[in-house]
Amino acid sequence: MLVWKRNLLVCWFGMFVTGVGMSQIAPVLPLYIDHLGIHDAGLISQFSGIAFGITFIISAVFSPIWGRAADKFGRKPMLLRASLGMAIVIFSMGFVQNVYQLIGLRLLQGVITGYSTACTTLIATQTDRAHAGWALGTLSTASVAGSLLGPVIGGYISENFGFQNVFFITGALMLVAFMITVFFVKESFSRQDAKTLTVGEVWNTIPNKNIIAVMFVTSFVITLALYSIEPIITIYVTQLSGNTSHVALTAGVVFSVSGLANIMAAPGLGKLSDKIGAQKVMLLALGVAGLVFIPQGFVKNPWQLMGLRFLLGLALAGLNPSVNALIKRITPQFLTGRVFGLNISAQYLGVFGGSILGGQIAAYWGIRYVFFVTSTLLLANALWAYLAVYKKLT
Template sequence: MTDTQWGAGVKLGSIYWKRNLAVSLVGSFTTIVAMTLLLPFLPLYVEELGVTEHTAIVQWSGVAYGATFLAAALVAPLWGRLGDIYGRKLMLVRASLGMTLAISLMGMAGDVWQLVALRLFVGLAGGYSSGSMVLVATQTPKDRSAWALGVLSSGIMAGNLVGPLIGGALPPIIGIRGTFLAAGGMIFFAFLATTLLIKEEKSPDRRQAAKASGGWKSIADRRPVIAMLATGMLLMLANMSIEPIITVYVAEIVPIEAQVTMISGLVMSAAALGSILSASWLGRLADRIGHWPVIAGALAVAGLLLIPQAFVTSSWQLILLRFLMGAALGGLLPCIAAVIRHSVPYSAAGSILGLSVSSQYVGQVAGPVLGGFVGGHISMRAVFLGTSLLLVAGAAYAWAIRPRDTETSNMRASADQLDA
């Protein structure tokens, strides 16, 4: 399938795809940093807003943190659909401006209800990184799409890694409220760069095609899309299932109590670092050998790496295995986006990729809940082994339903006809 067959939106977009990727990369990194930097001081800020009981502080911190992801999961398909109709750049401009206002206002909150409301607003108005995935997936030439999405995924994961570090360093210097204002200012620069530098084709015909496409109904073969929705959920579930038990698990294998929190942080960061380093390489590999072998292989390798994690006897073994697991999973996000893009008509790409984002948020919420339940009621080893079983089953499913060469040609031909 040539770039021309992708639809009119890509022909002009391909001229600017490198600049669009660079701006999207910087914008996604800064917005993710701003969203995650509050993690180290969120309980302190909740207490500053008038909550005094220890139990209430923990509960309100959880509500405030989860509110953003809940709201984002609900509206991601809507923003994707509106991006199909009115343009993907407009969605990035909207998201960056909305997040600038909401995060800046968090620094002026007067009580915990206002903080939760603003966290909800960030989720409702945000979606810059997911919108960037849609823009890059639809504007990049086909033979570079997985690599470009891998680069963008690296920036998103780097933001998740750097955000808490900045959140731990800035408040002692400029205060908690000042940190929120600084984060809002950082996103404002992303808003300016997005508005002034990203170029996207204006196509009235494309808008009419998006309105008429019917989103899900326009997909000729839905099996690959359903598989990618499940894969996105599995990816986040696998990454997050260990989070509730990690400190307790590390305490069992680390003899010095004072080192537990530091090593727990290293274990949490190791998977993210592995993904950052591998995402663009695995994306390039997928462009060369195909997305499906990389998806199935990554799920299988990550699933197998979870088994020895259940039986480690020292912290360095767990850190190394989490790093390797993160490296294996690093190529999944770009491959998921690329498969969806090549399985649906251009005019429905945003809405379906929005559904993919929602499925990932489901995994992000379900992972800690299931991990905490299994770890508390069965055993911590069962968390690793159960997640391993899910990933291996996901690999087998992805390999079993992968389109064969003839099916792939027919699927792309159907998408091309709807793009035209």
């Protein structure tokens, strides 16, 4: 097996587990905080929001820093640091005695993240251009699927095995990721290829800065679109179904079905981008995703919403591999880690921004407008991508 293909398999598992580790706490947070001694509903909501969101905000800050370290010291050391660090931190969450310790560990989890940045950089630099779209498309399914399926996995573990085992099992999986990274990831890295540049110098070194800017915004909008429904999904499903029986399970499936579609479609769409051009697949995916959001505001039952969310996942599956392939194409290799780190920061901000945006729009305008506003953002992004990327590269 080629080295990059073996590395791809290891990185896929590690990124999936990392995605689960970042998001698996969402459905159990209110219950776990109540278990830790906070019983006021208002305080539980506040602490839940802080504990969930702080990891993504801190990760957005530190991803470029670890990306720079990956360019300087190698990608494999960053994989080992992040996987072992997350294994210890997540496992430790099962032993916390109060909510402040939990928030502190979630903050620390955001600091030591960087597995996705190092994996994406490693595969992008090792893969030849003919296979880059397929490889990066396959890799992108891991983090998306982990993030979207994480709440379902966390909810299932907590319901059947208890709150603490959510953290123990996820920490153990991260330790497995660390071990297989030690033994199976191979990298040939020369430190003299690394250059120490300021952020301004990095930006000035990148050709086609406007294209990179579109890529960062697209990554932000992709994740914002996926997570804009998160704060209102349970309420919306309850309204559509007319009863509260199995609403939590139904809401979890509706939220996560996009991840399943992403896993199914991303490798194929990545391969298609290798053949016809990543800019074409990206533009088509943005347009389709923007249009699919509109009917979600008019559905009459949860099954219709589930079907549309599946179609949305198929469309969005073409975006991450296309964005990563274009970044690889126009970024000098010695800057790859830093640029991918900034791109992943945009994704983390999209997770946080989507959750905030969806809740605020639903509160002031109504749930259905969450879908209309998100559709507008995707279609506006498609227009910008057409003018700034498609016309320039085609």
